[in-house]
Amino acid sequence: MSERICPWWLGYLLAAPVRKLAQNPATILSPYIKKGDTVLDAGSAMGFFSLPMAQLVGDAGRVISIDLQQKMINGLRRRAVRKGVEKRMEMRVCTTKSLCIDELADKVDFALAFAVVHEVPDAARFLREIYSSLRNGGTFLLSEPTGHVTKEAFANTIAITREIGFHEVSAPLIRRSHSALLAKR
Numbered sequence: 001m002s003e004r005i006c007p008w009w010l011g012y013l014l015a016a017p018v019r020k021l022a023q024n025p026a027t028i029l030s031p032y033i034k035k036g037d038t039v040l041d042a043g044s045a046m047g048f049f050s051l052p053m054a055q056l057v058g059d060a061g062r063v064i065s066i067d068l069q070q071k072m073i074n075g076l077r078r079r080a081v082r083k084g085v086e087k088r089m090e091m092r093v094c095t096t097k098s099l100c101i102d103e104l105a106d107k108v109d110f111a112l113a114f115a116v117v118h119e120v121p122d123a124a125r126f127l128r129e130i131y132s133s134l135r136n137g138g139t140f141l142l143s144e145p146t147g148h149v150t151k152e153a154f155a156n157t158i159a160i161t162r163e164i165g166f167h168e169v170s171a172p173l174i175r176r177s178h179s180a181l182l183a184k185r
């Protein structure tokens with residue numbers, strides 16, 4: 001596994017409840033997700049965001065959680081079963097080259113990539129795949145950690161999203177993060 005990839009054992013720390021003091025998933029995500037939605041968590045790790053997403057979409061909705069590392073997905077599955085939300089979730093392992101989501105084209109209402117893009121070798125491809133998965137008008141919350149990603153690097157990523165066809169809706173304030181809410185035209 002490349003050095004830029006978050007080690008699997010950090011998945012436990014990332015999913016720790018104490019993180020909610022700085023980044024509360026329900027507060028961050030509830031403006032964008034409604035009951036019955038199909039939502040994508042790209043680079044989910046052990047589900048700090050995926051599990052609250054499963055609460056927000058309800059029984060009629062679907063969460064697709066994807067990660068590069070099988071151990072992250074194993075941890076997510078255990079936690080989803082404990083919370084009783086696994087039936088609303090699809091948990092998948094992808095490759096470094098692709099999220100492997102061609103069959104989701106135009107089906108996703110909301111996508112999240114939180115603290116992931118700086119780990120991805122081909123960010124343009126990753127972002128294009130997310131764009132294709134969204135329905136027209138679907139939204140995408142892109143967030144990167146200020147500790148690892150400079151303002152300039154984040155601006156470069158936003159420039160790539162513009163070339164792909166995303167437009168910027170807002171810049172949500174999320175602690176320790178650069179964030180943008182983007183939409184598919």
Ligand SMILES: C[S@@+](CC[C@H](N)C(=O)[O-])C[C@H]1O[C@@H](n2cnc3c(N)ncnc32)[C@H](O)[C@@H]1O
Pocket residue numbers: 005006014015042043044045046047048049066067068069072094095096097098099113114115116119120121
């Ligand atoms: C820093 S963690 C953030 C996890 C989660 N989004 C959160 O905020 O708790 C980054 C995650 O992205 C995953 N990842 C890295 N490169 C990826 C890729 N190309 N495709 C999918 N997931 C990837 C890593 O395995 C890791 O679980």
